Amino acid sequence: MGTTDQVKATASAVVRAPFTRRAWRELLFCAIEVPLGLCALVIPIALAALPVLVTVLARDGGHPLPRSAPAHPYGLIAVLLVLLLLAPRAGRRFGAAHRRLAARLLGERIGGPPPIRRGGGVTGRLTATLRDGPGWRAAAYLLVKLPVTVGELYAVFLAAAGLANLTYPLWWPLFRNHPRGARLRPAGALTPFGTLHIATFPGTLAAFAAGAAMLLAAPWLARAVSSADRWLMRGLLGPGRLAQRVADLEQTRAMAVDDSAAQLRRVERDLHDGAQIRLATVAMNLGMAREKLGDDASPAVRELVDAAHQGAKEALIELRNLARGIHPPALDNGLADALATLAASSAIPVRLTTAIPRRPAPAIETIAYFCAAELLANAAKHSHATAVAIEVSEHGQTLVLRVSDNGRGGADPARGSGLSGLAHRVRTVDGSMEITSPPGGPTQVTARLPLHA
């Protein structure tokens, strides 16, 4: 019969529940969550109580301090301000502890919130703290979870008191083996429905039964409240769905950008170690063949070898330009070296200034290099400039590339000219590009790139 089997299965699940690892982990989770949850509330309450306490003490001390009366409202305001500043930070700290606990005992892995965006100076830090969304959400979690904490406390109570009640029949014969006629106060056994007063040994069986029932119920309650807690944590302590999505996308995009830079580098290296060196060898062998032919070879053969020799040399140049366009090898030694070579091969004189104390990620170097190359080519093609300046510097976590010329200006990203393509490329790493190019010049293009994609 299907239904009997189902009933049997349910019954055995109910009976076995207290003895599974999961049940104990959930109970342990509840047991630790209770003090942890209360702890977060004790701090603000204690802080709020402090000025009240000071005022009360000052008044009741017999000799009130001369200006104690205004201390109370000012003190309260001060404490509220401190709380306001502490709440997001404390929220993050406690939130992390709760998340760790959930991960350890429940296997609920919740990604941490994105790190707080640090501003410069005292005011920067202050506003960063006050505008710390994830911090405030974590603080909200600490407040909102209060009812859940009560539930967790109750689950712990069921388990602990249930376990204690089970032991009544065991210790009763040991400690209550008093002589007949002695009158002892009945022993109390805690149950959810009040205290059982037990005066006789059969009474202990009632405590035992109550304890068994409580112990059976405890895991289910623990499961329910810990599930509720997990739900709250996911909603309030995690990075948030949108933020998580953004973080995921940022990460995968950075990987894609780095990966494509690495792939281009590999292609260049393969060309360098493969086709280019083979072609150079062919050209060299043809050169030797040409010498060895001497004057006694037929003109037709000479001509053919000459043509092959010339063709191989030209192909080598084409291949080199192609490889350089894929990934300039000098970039392996850093942006400064690569730009120096770029500047040296420019048709317009270039004044290059580089101050790059920390090396950016390869992908960023590649983007900066190709930006400079494209802007230099643009200047040569369209601007009629006679001088170009390339400046590269670092400001905090940003690489700033500035290319300016003394040409006739009028560069407009809307009219093609590769500028919009550059802007797109810069934006793939959250960079920005700023173009000022009034008619008559001069043109100045500034690209800002993060040091790491």
Added chain:
Amino acid sequence: MTGPRSLRVVIAEDAALFREGLARLIADRGHQVVAAVADAGALLAAVARHDPDVAVADIRMPPTHTDEGLRAAIELRRSHPRTGVLMLSQYVETTYAARLLGGSAAGVGYLLKDRVADVSEFADALARVAAGGTALDPEVVSQLVRASRHTDGLAALTPRERDVLALMAEGRSNAGIAAALVVSPGVVEKHVASIFGKLALPPSEADNRRVLAVLRYLGSWPA
């Protein structure tokens, strides 16, 4: 030129195909390839062991495939000043050239690998470097010139004199310069004398003055 003499050569190149071709080419020219190795460490060891007239080395070699050949060459210039160093590369990098020259153009060469295809010119360059001369790729020279052009150290030179100086920097003799510019050797000599005068180079042994002129020319680019 003192005519062809047999040189003792060490080759360092990681691509076996090109290394063997190069060894054959050099041996064909009557020189002796005393060692052909595949990385910078082996190059230093081979030069220390054989004390060759000239070392021909690739710039990009294992393990990092960036500039280990160049670093080995700079080390060799310091430790074995009598051994000429001829760098070969698929690319010309201004900074590499500046580092390689490092204040002295004597016994140094930096050529694109393409140039090996012009066998006799390459053989000339090899002999020149071995003899303490210079052999810079026209690409190297033009890059260094562009990099240095807006410094006015050479402002006094006429465009023609600059052309002559550029060819001198490549390491060409007066006859070679005359052939390249399609003028008579006498005209070249006049230009050269004028360059020496304008750069205020003291009259001394001709080759030394040429090297000094080239250095003055390239040295205006900050290394």
